[in-house]
Amino acid sequence: MPVLPARDVIGYRLVNSKFPPIDLFDDVADPDEFAALHALQSLTNPRLQNEVGDLALLPLEQIPFGIRGCSYAVAPFTHINPEGSRFSDGSFGVLYLADTLETAITEVKHHQQAYWQRVPELRYERFVFRGLRGTFREVSIGDALTLPSDHLVYAPDHYTASQPFGADVRRTLNGLRYHSVRRPGAHCWALMTPRHVTDIIQTTHLEMIWNGTITQVNHLRVTQP
Numbered sequence: 001m002p003v004l005p006a007r008d009v010i011g012y013r014l015v016n017s018k019f020p021p022i023d024l025f026d027d028v029a030d031p032d033e034f035a036a037l038h039a040l041q042s043l044t045n046p047r048l049q050n051e052v053g054d055l056a057l058l059p060l061e062q063i064p065f066g067i068r069g070c071s072y073a074v075a076p077f078t079h080i081n082p083e084g085s086r087f088s089d090g091s092f093g094v095l096y097l098a099d100t101l102e103t104a105i106t107e108v109k110h111h112q113q114a115y116w117q118r119v120p121e122l123r124y125e126r127f128v129f130r131g132l133r134g135t136f137r138e139v140s141i142g143d144a145l146t147l148p149s150d151h152l153v154y155a156p157d158h159y160t161a162s163q164p165f166g167a168d169v170r171r172t173l174n175g176l177r178y179h180s181v182r183r184p185g186a187h188c189w190a191l192m193t194p195r196h197v198t199d200i201i202q203t204t205h206l207e208m209i210w211n212g213t214i215t216q217v218n219h220l221r222v223t224q225p
Contacts, residue, residue, distance in 0.1 A: 053078025087166025
């Protein structure tokens with residue numbers, strides 16, 4: 001698999017609004033400041049562990065302290081999904097970004113729908129998300145767009161091939177650019193480290209309306225950077 005030349009790119013992501021930004025990551029400029037502030041707050045804030053997540057999963061030198069939205073870049077690596085994702089078996093985090101906000105919406109809509117269909121008593125609900133725009137340096141990123149869209153790593157309903165593939169990538173590269181499985185013709189990134197994220201901000205609020213299926217996606221508010 002070829003490695004992409006280094007360049008700055010922009011990607012998009014949705015996060016559930018029930019998860020607020022983690023102030024501690026955004027309040028400091030370097031690992032030493034973070035370590036001191038974390039130790040101090042640990043004495044008085046019993047919720048701190050839940051807020052910052054498991055720091056053992058992410059070396060401090062990989063955290064891009066000082067950027068806008070540092071907590072958005074770090075959260076996927078300290079609050080991992082134990083059920084895993086396309087390129088993780090649940091033992092490590094991945095920052096997923098899409099080429100456009102529409103691609104990010106399509107990806108999240110699919111996964112939300114698959115999850116809530118397993119809750120038969122849910123008749124109506126409204127889910128609110130932050131729309132994020134992130135800039136990162138495409139450094140040591142493998143180009144899985146060179147793999148055909150019917151390759152096993154793109155299987156729509158299981159991750160049998162893609163999770164071991166992602167683990168192999170994580171050992172040698174910073175991430176992947178790959179075909180969007182849910183929006184043909186689009187692409188996404190799976191970043192195995194937040195180290196090269198240089199900016200990540202909220203640009204919009206969205207809601208997804210559930211009525212046995214996701215029937216509507218609304219833009220609630222646009223925030224200018």
